[in-house]
Amino acid sequence: MLLTIRNLSVFYNTVVGKFKVIEDMNLDLEEGDIISLVGESASGKSTLGQVLTRMLPGTGSAEGEVIFDGKDVLKISENRMTEIRGTSIFMIFQNPLNSLNPVKTVGFQLIEAARIRRERDHLSTDEAEMRKEAEESLISLRLPDADSIMRRYPHELSGGQVQRVVICMALLLKPKILIADEPTTALDVTIQAQVINLLRTLNKEMKMTIIFITHDIGLAYVLSNNLVVLYSGRIMESGNTESIIKKPLHPYTSGLIGSIPNSSKTSGKLFSIKGSPPSYLSLPDGCKFSNRCQFVFERCMQEEPKLLDVQDRKVKCWLYE
């Protein structure tokens, strides 16, 4: 097991009080997996990614265990964590626009990433070599005028270009686990496909484990072998991507899949789940999805279901007790 999450809870402090965003989560990640995290906005996808790299914002805090390489990421010292970040676990943050230092050139920031990788591998840190490596990574992301891009400042790039530069950092750092938080939002469809292919190649050739965060179940289907469906910070359903999408068990998953445009089931009409997710400050007592669920019954409102083993996967729903 490459990464093991046990009883993980994450909290945020705000002006209106402290609230729990992720509750008692358990999840395992094998080496070489590509796992997709899907769910509506505010379901806690980014939060989960951040807690795995210990990059929660100052107002966040976590309980439980995140075991990577036999060590608990939440408890090791800052120095040990620094050694893990970048080359062992790397996360591409959701908002690409402000991800680059505005007063340093793109080249400087890419070379910095290459240097970290090479220093940890005890390889040569020859400036020209690293520059070449950085340029190659830009070219592999369809940024042909790599040399000019390297010399520019971030404000001289478009949003999509910045996003690809950040993905380049992942190429240069070659982490064991890559967490990519909606890495293709600013890209057009062709480049999006290119990035997806690239991720797949990384996974195949370097056995890079990938956690892919997305709204888009279609992308998750194309890329990943495992799927985790999040709702209000809880895993509602998890298992093999293909089987979940072919035959979703949890009513929420069916809802999500139904809400893809052009899905065969809805015959062209855009289907969507009624209502909106509850506020974290006033979650329903029982199942958190109960107030929007078509199949809701007594028990759903009183007691929160456990994550049950059903067929080939895990489902958090009383329908399968």
Place this chain on the structure above:
Amino acid sequence: MQSKTVLFIVRRGINALITVVILIVFLFSLIHIIAPSPAAMARIYAGSPHVPPAELLTIEKTYGLNKPIYEQMIIYMVAIFHGNLGVDPTYKVPEISLIAKFLPRTLELVIPAIILSVAIGIFTGALAASKRRKPTDHVVKGVYLATWASPPFLVAAMLQLFIGYDLGLLPAVHMVNPLLNTPQNYTSFPILNSIIARDWPYFISLIHHMILPVIALSLISFGIVTRLTRSSMLDIMETDYFRLSIMKGVPRKKAIYSVALRNASIPLITLIALLFAYSVAGAVIIEDIFDYHGMGWFIVHAIYTLDYIAILDTTIIVGLSVIAANLIADILYGVLDPRVRLE
């Protein structure tokens, strides 16, 4: 890029010039409001209310006080741009020569004080930001809030009392030991003069007398730097690009200094003009308490003697220097930050 930068500088320069003109017009009107008639103006120039009318008339003639107001204003402005600030009624010498004598001495206090307060401010601000919400942060905040809230005369009086008088470590008053002979006036900066003349005892005495006023000045102003450094560093530490450098595996300490502090220090450049203004204002009190004969001391004397001309002229000079400092800061900022563009 190059031509844009030039355009940016030119535009700032024009703005600065307009600001100077408005300031002069304001001060000119100020004195004409209290002395609405040529005779009243002439009395001010004479430096005494009891002057025979005949003499008033000659003064009116020589200074053109009976010309229409707008013409006087233009004459006044042209004179100022020629460096002619009128004759001081108390000292009976051209005002510009007095300012030329006193201003360099104040700069000798203000410039080291600015350097010192920037150094203290950046150091404490960075320390507080990197130890956010830990005891160090609170201590730094306590100290800078206290110095910020103290009246300048309290800071100066305390330093003078404890270090000057009680401990006797440093001289408590004067600019230099009055028993020493003054070296020849090569540059009007006493320190440079003593260096050129190789008059080391005089030089050492100057430095000795400078220390307390410089410390007092930097104590009252470093808080601005601390506060801005701390808050902009904290802002930067929450940005995605700071978090990405941590994520890349850059050690936190290194990221704090090479990303947060570095980026935070660019806006600090704009503070230098503010610090300059702040220190010059502080110098008025500090020089009075330490009996250091610079521009501040000169202003205080002008207050006692109600010497309007001296007061207005020093105000113009201080305004000009602050506007110049602002202009320089703006230009530096434009050159150093790749993001600054023309609006």
Place this chain on the structure above:
Amino acid sequence: MIENVTHKQEEKKDTQGKLNFYLKMVYKDKTGFAGMIIVLIFFGWSFIQGMLEIFSGMFSDPHLGSILLPHNPFNFNYHISMQGPSSTYLLGTNAEGEDILSRLLYAVPRDAFIAVLVVASAILIGAVLGITAGYMGKMTDEIIMRVTDAFLAVPALILVIAISVVLNATYTGAIIGLMVVWWPIYTRFFRGQTLKIKNLDFVQASKINNVSKIRFFFRYLFLNDTDPIIAYAALDFGNVILTYSTLAFLGIGLTPPIPELGSMAADGVGALPTAWWWAIFPGLAILVIVIGFVLLGDRLQDIISNRINY
């Protein structure tokens, strides 16, 4: 449409809720709370003592002005000249043998009065100029902003000195000087706020003439967007008090024997190594008052900019 935005009742409820929230947030932070207590005591004492001083002037009964003070602040007594702090004279006496504590307490109301007057006038002038500049734009904006820049160019203290010396360095001169100099920052602030709301849809859409639009901005900004002003003003009271005390230190202001914090310190500096209490205590009094405003203002600014210590 505009009626909707400034709907009376909603505002009231909203302001009430916000005030409660602020109080709670200030209360939660020890230093912010300490600042609030100092500010409350300062204004409370200033009000009571200020009233007594006014009445004492009205009824020409000098006793009334010192009824709450430990000693008569104007009691010359050369037998007890320059005595150090003791149980009778807590903060010592000056060269004339006057009790320093009584003189401090007697002087404080004037600082409160000036602080309120100067900050209020600055907000008013700043609002008129800033909203006009922001709304009219173009030439008007350019002119107002260049004048604002010119006033900001000279350090406030120096400009106040210039103006008040031209007005013969009197108390009134000092107040006028402060009022003339204090508005530019508020002008910039109100201009910025006006520019922000000027482009809101409902403002653009409403078909009313310029004058009532400007009046609308006034109402809108004073009712909806006051937070940053309040936080800044809290800090600014302290700045005014510091500047005024500095003026008094330089001899601009009331004539002796009427006590002022700054002029008391100035008199004391002359007697420095020996009668240290004479200069230091008035200075410390100013420090404590200003710290109150600084702590409160700092906390309020943290709350507004969402940089709270939870």
